[in-house]
Every structure is written in structure tokens, then in C-alpha cells.
Amino acid sequence: MIDAVASTAVPAPVPRAGPLAGMRVLELAQIMAGPTCGMMLADMGADVIKVEKLPGGDDARGYREPRINGVSAPFLMLNRNKRGIALNLKHPQGCEVLLRMVRKADVLTENYRRGTLEKMGLGYGVLARENPGLIYCAVSGYGRDGPLGDKGGFDLIAQGFAGLMSITGEPGGAPAKDGNSVADINAGILAVVGVLAAYAHKLKTGEGQVVDTSLMEAALQQTYWHAAIYFATGVSPRATGSAHLLTAPYQAFRASDGWITIGGANQANWERIADVLGHPEWRGDPRFATNSSRMQNVGLLASTMNAVLATRSKAEWMRAFDAAGVPAGPVHTIGEALTHPQTLARGMVVDLVHPTAGPTKALGCPVHFSATPTSVTRPAPLLGEHTREMLREHGYADGEIDALVAEGVVEDGAVADTPAAAT
Numbered sequence: 001m002i003d004a005v006a007s008t009a010v011p012a013p014v015p016r017a018g019p020l021a022g023m024r025v026l027e028l029a030q031i032m033a034g035p036t037c038g039m040m041l042a043d044m045g046a047d048v049i050k051v052e053k054l055p056g057g058d059d060a061r062g063y064r065e066p067r068i069n070g071v072s073a074p075f076l077m078l079n080r081n082k083r084g085i086a087l088n089l090k091h092p093q094g095c096e097v098l099l100r101m102v103r104k105a106d107v108l109t110e111n112y113r114r115g116t117l118e119k120m121g122l123g124y125g126v127l128a129r130e131n132p133g134l135i136y137c138a139v140s141g142y143g144r145d146g147p148l149g150d151k152g153g154f155d156l157i158a159q160g161f162a163g164l165m166s167i168t169g170e171p172g173g174a175p176a177k178d179g180n181s182v183a184d185i186n187a188g189i190l191a192v193v194g195v196l197a198a199y200a201h202k203l204k205t206g207e208g209q210v211v212d213t214s215l216m217e218a219a220l221q222q223t224y225w226h227a228a229i230y231f232a233t234g235v236s237p238r239a240t241g242s243a244h245l246l247t248a249p250y251q252a253f254r255a256s257d258g259w260i261t262i263g264g265a266n267q268a269n270w271e272r273i274a275d276v277l278g279h280p281e282w283r284g285d286p287r288f289a290t291n292s293s294r295m296q297n298v299g300l301l302a303s304t305m306n307a308v309l310a311t312r313s314k315a316e317w318m319r320a321f322d323a324a325g326v327p328a329g330p331v332h333t334i335g336e337a338l339t340h341p342q343t344l345a346r347g348m349v350v351d352l353v354h355p356t357a358g359p360t361k362a363l364g365c366p367v368h369f370s371a372t373p374t375s376v377t378r379p380a381p382l383l384g385e386h387t388r389e390m391l392r393e394h395g396y397a398d399g400e401i402d403a404l405v406a407e408g409v410v411e412d413g414a415v416a417d418t419p420a421a422a423t
Helices: 033-043 073-078 092-102 124-130 154-160 181-206 215-233 267-277 293-294 298-309 314-324 334-338 342-344 387-393 400-404
Strands: 024-027 047-053 082-087 107-110 135-140 207-215 250-255 260-262 329-331 349-354 358-363
Touching: 024 033, 024 092, 033 047, 033 073, 033 107, 033 181, 033 215, 033 314, 047 092, 047 314, 073 358, 082 092, 082 215, 082 387, 092 124, 107 181, 135 181, 154 181, 181 215, 207 215, 215 387, 250 267, 250 298, 260 293, 260 314, 267 293, 267 314, 314 329, 387 400
Parallel strands: 024 047, 024 107, 047 082, 107 135, 135 207
Antiparallel strands: 250 260, 260 329, 349 358
16 A cells, blocks of 8 residues: 655646536546547546556557557547546556545446456445445446346447347348447447436435446337337337338438438428429329328338439439428538538537647537537547646655556656647
């Protein structure tokens, strides 16, 4: 046990703006789900301290492509706005460091398999004795109990388990994974929701608690409509391509120069669509007159509409649908979406300068506040970039920090305060 008092005064950390200013989070999670949670909390003002394992740090640092000046682009994306400490939790002194940090924390997030931290002597029971107000957020593959509670998890596996792969892709095709990591990302969002609810409880009572979610549950939550159909009929829905399983027309259609989406999610919109396409008689056609009839003839409806839509360009159809008040939009590439004026106007692309990668871009925060706006001001940390800073804040003198570095308990990755490294 290191019993020390810092030999010099420690400057207070620069306060962050946002609705969660004053919340301190220790992020022991890595890769995607847990770091998504930490990133969102940090964007909203929490002081998120990324506690990375030694050696190597977050496994996402090892994602080789793409890299920006040798730095993993995926790691940069999910870890902005965080400070970083590199800590060997397999070393007894590393555990002592973490316990000291826990005493000042509001939240700790982790995505280890059940029992891993307990084996290190860092389970919730131990941490709660150090800090009864600690909110302990665990993101796992299948949850902390049940017959699969000991299994690890990955986004792909969760999507298959939850049935998402059976409803994704074209009808009759092979099982398809959703194009994005929906289970990982949604698990991170659910963790944010859980942490904030627990934080509200803590502010009222002073009590901490365990917040527990999983990739499996995050994937299952995406099946609301499909689960409703199964519970009502006993039949599992199948893949429908871009088409909706409850209403039509509601899918992607091909114009003369590419794809657009059209949302005829109610009768009024359907009637406007028929008018815009120059076929008002479709309104009374018994095959298309009601949503039930359109769903029974959805393939015929799509081919009939496509024959008309193929005669004009995306831009022409968008002008016509917009003028009529019909929900419609282009099918963008990722690049087109990220450079669209609406995306930029909403602050969803932000510029950062990383000490190694240099100028980079990241996605902004999708939640906006009128009185306590979010901010993205700090690039992802180098491995151990704020180790010394954090240890000083928790009472360690420089000589003691030097000893911890020499013994491999921590790694000090601090860089000089240059314009490129400014945050």
C-alpha cells in the first residue's frame, strides 16, 4: 500500500461544460460498447478517465486499418473527450491505484466477463466499500446472470442470437449482419441511460448501485415490431430488404440515377405519392387502396412504382415529393451523409487535433441542450497520456509516480504541451 502525500500543489482539472459537469467516470471498458457510453457521458460534460490495461491498452488501438499517422482511426473516434491513464491491474499496486481513484468517482464502467474483476479483488462489493455511492456499470455479452452469464460476446454474435440477422437482407437471402455494429452501439446507449437513471437516484439518496446491460439485450431491443408480430401470431418475421414489415410503400426505390427512399407510412401520404407519380387512380385500385391491400401486394406495388420512378432523376423526384409533403430522401453513401449541409449544420462533424495523428474529424454529439450545450474539445488520449496528471490529482508525489512507472504498474505517456497537443 502506498501511503503518500504529493510534495507539490496539484492544480485542479479544467472543469468541463455540459449538463453532466462534475460527474467523474472511470472507464475500464474497451473496444466499442463501453467506450460509446463513456464518449457520450464525456460529450455531456462528465470527466471520463479511460483506465487502459497494460501492456497495450484498449484493444481498439491495435485495429490496423485505417490509421492516421500510425494511430487507429476507430480508437480516435470513440475515445475523444477522455483523459487516459495506463494501469496494470494485475499488479497489487495497480489495484491500490484504482481503489484510490474509485473513492473520488461517481461511475465505473467495465466490459469484462463476469467474475474477472472479482478475481482481481476489484468486484462491486469491494469497490462499494470504498465508495458506497459508486455507480458500477457492467456491459457484457449476455448479462450478469442467466445460463449464458459467463459467456463473452461480440456484436456479430449478439445480432445472430437476437434474430436480427434473420430479418436483415433481401427476402430468401443468407443471414445478413446489420451494416453497423447495432448491438455494440445500442448497448453503449443503454448504458448511458442506465447510468443517468442511477445518477438521478444517487443525487436524491447518495446511494450507488449496479447498472447491468448486455449486447444480447441491446440487440433484442431493436426487434420491437418483429417481437409484436411473433407474440401476436407465433410466426417469426423474415427479411424484407428495405421494405417495412407493417406498412407500404415504405422502402427504397430506384430512380434513373440512383436510389431514394419513400415513406408512405399512412393513408394520406400514400394518396400524395400516387398523385406525385401521376397515377391518382391508384388511390382506388383495390390492390393498393388500403394499407392491408398494399401489404398483400407489396411486390406488385414496388414494381409498379419503380416503373414510374425510373423515368426521372433523384433530384427531380425529391423536388416533387418535397413540394407535396411526402417523406422521401436520398440513399447516401457514408461520405455523402457526413458532408451534407444538414449534418454540418447540426454539428455532427467536429474537428480535433491529435498530438500524433494531427488534424482529425469525429462525429459530434447527437443530443442538443439549450442551456448546457455539449462540447467536443479533447482528442482521444495517447496511451497513458494523463497518467501522471491523474495520479497527482489522487495524492501521489512525483517520486512515487516515477517508482510506479519503473515497476511497470503504470505507463506515463504524457507529451509536451505543443499546439498540436492542445485540448
